[in-house]
Amino acid sequence: MKIQQIREEKIKLLAPAENMYKAAVFYNPKMAFSRNISVAALQVFKKIAGRKIVVLDALSASGVRGLRYANEISGIKKVFLNDKNPVAYKLIKKNIALNRLKKKCVPQKGDANILMHQNVFDAIDLDPFGSPNIFLDSAARSIYHKGFLAVTATDTAPLCGSYPETCFKKYGIRSLKTDYYSELGIRVLISHIILALSRRERAFIPQLSFAKEHYFRVFGKIEHAGKITDLLKQFGHIMQCFNCGNRKYGNIELRCFCGNKFEFVGPIFLGKISDRKFCAEVAKECKKKRFIEEGMLAKQLASESELPPFYYDLHYLAKVEKIKLPKIEDFIARLRKSGFKAGRTHFCPTAVKTDAGYEEIIKMLK
Ligand SMILES: [Zn+2]
The missing domain is CATH 3.40.50.150 (Vaccinia Virus protein VP39)
Known part of the structure; x- marks a missing residue:
C-alpha cells in the first residue's frame, strides 16, 4: 500500500x-x-x-x-x-x-x-x-x-x-x-x-x-x-398517497381524500x-x-428543529398538481401570514416544512 x-x-x-x-x-x-x-x-x-x-x-x-x-x-x-x-x-x-x-x-x-x-x-x-x-x-x-x-x-x-x-x-x-x-x-x-x-x-x-x-x-x-x-x-405511521402527494401521520386512515388507498410507512x-x-x-x-x-x-x-416532521418539496407538488411554482421565500411568508409554522430545511433546497396540511398547502399554491 x-x-x-x-x-x-x-x-x-x-x-x-x-x-x-x-x-x-x-x-x-x-x-x-x-x-x-x-x-x-x-x-x-x-x-x-x-x-x-x-x-x-x-x-x-x-x-x-x-x-x-x-x-x-x-x-x-x-x-x-x-x-x-x-x-x-x-x-x-x-x-x-x-x-x-x-x-x-x-x-x-x-x-x-x-x-x-x-x-x-x-x-x-x-x-x-x-x-x-x-x-x-x-x-x-x-x-x-x-x-x-x-x-x-x-x-x-x-x-x-x-x-x-x-x-x-x-x-x-x-x-x-x-x-x-x-x-x-x-x-x-x-x-x-x-x-x-x-x-x-x-x-x-x-x-x-x-x-x-x-x-x-x-x-x-x-x-x-x-x-x-x-x-x-x-x-x-405515515399514510402516503401515491396518486396525489398527500400524506398524513398518526392515527391510521385507509383512504386519501382523492379516493386512492394510502400506503403505510413505519x-x-x-x-x-x-x-x-x-x-x-x-x-x-x-x-x-x-x-x-x-x-x-x-x-x-x-x-x-421546532418544525413538524417531513418537508414538502415544492417542485414535486408543482409537478403532481400541475401548478406554477411560487418563490419559496414568498410561499413561506404566505404560510406564516395565515398562522402556520413554516420554514426551509437543509434536507432539500426546494422544500418547506410546515404544519399546514396537504390540502391547505395546495389551496395556497393555486
Ligand atoms: Zn391522494
Whole structure:
C-alpha cells in the first residue's frame, strides 16, 4: 500500500495514496465536514457533561477522527481508536506517534463489538462504511449513562425507501420512496437507534441530525430508561398517497381524500430529531473553530428543529398538481401570514416544512 502524508486541520496523517475505495484502509477527505461538526458536537457534549470523557472511535480506519478528537477537544481523558484490520491498526499507531498523542490515544486491534461488550465509554462514535445496524446492540451495552452516541450511515438508498425489503431486513421498519425521502431515511435510522438502545434500557435522545451527500449523521445523548416511554409515544405511521402527494401521520386512515388507498410507512419516530439549544451551541463552537460551513448547517438545524416532521418539496407538488411554482421565500411568508409554522430545511433546497396540511398547502399554491 502506497502511503502519503496529508493534513486535516492540525493533524498530520499517514493515509493510503491510492483510490480510497480500493485502498486497504479507507480515508475520505470529503468526510472532513462530518469530522468538523463532530468535533464541535463532542465539545458541546463535554461542556454539558461537566466531566472529563473517555471516547471510543470504534471503526477508526486511518485514525483521523479519533486523533482529531484527542487534539481539538478540551476535557478529553482518553480516546480509544479501534480497527480490526491489521493494516489500519499499524497506521493508527504510526499516526498517534506522528502527532505525539500517545498519552491520550489508545490504539486497539479488535472487533468493535467485542471491544464494546467489554468496556464502558462516555462517548461512542460509530462511523462504518454502510449500515451501523450491527454495532448498535453492543454500543447500547457499552455506553455510559448520560453518555453521547454519534452514528453515521452511508446506506442511504435502503433507508430512503429505494429498497424497502433491505430496509425492513436491516432496520425493521417499512420505508418507501417518497418526495421527502431524505428526512424519511434519517428518521428510519433514528427510529432504529432508539429501538436498539431501548432494548438495553437506554434512552437515545436525538440532539443533532443531518443529511449530506450520501450519508446521514446523527448525534444523541443517553438518558435513563424512564425517558423511553416518552420516546415510544412519539412513534407513529405515515399514510402516503401515491396518486396525489398527500400524506398524513398518526392515527391510521385507509383512504386519501382523492379516493386512492394510502400506503403505510413505519412505525417511525415523529418527534424532534435535533435539539434547538444543542444545535445553537454547536454553531457557536463551529464559529470558534472557524468551521464556517459546518456552523451554517448547525444554525439551520437549530432553526428547523421546532418544525413538524417531513418537508414538502415544492417542485414535486408543482409537478403532481400541475401548478406554477411560487418563490419559496414568498410561499413561506404566505404560510406564516395565515398562522402556520413554516420554514426551509437543509434536507432539500426546494422544500418547506410546515404544519399546514396537504390540502391547505395546495389551496395556497393555486
Ligand atoms: Zn391522494
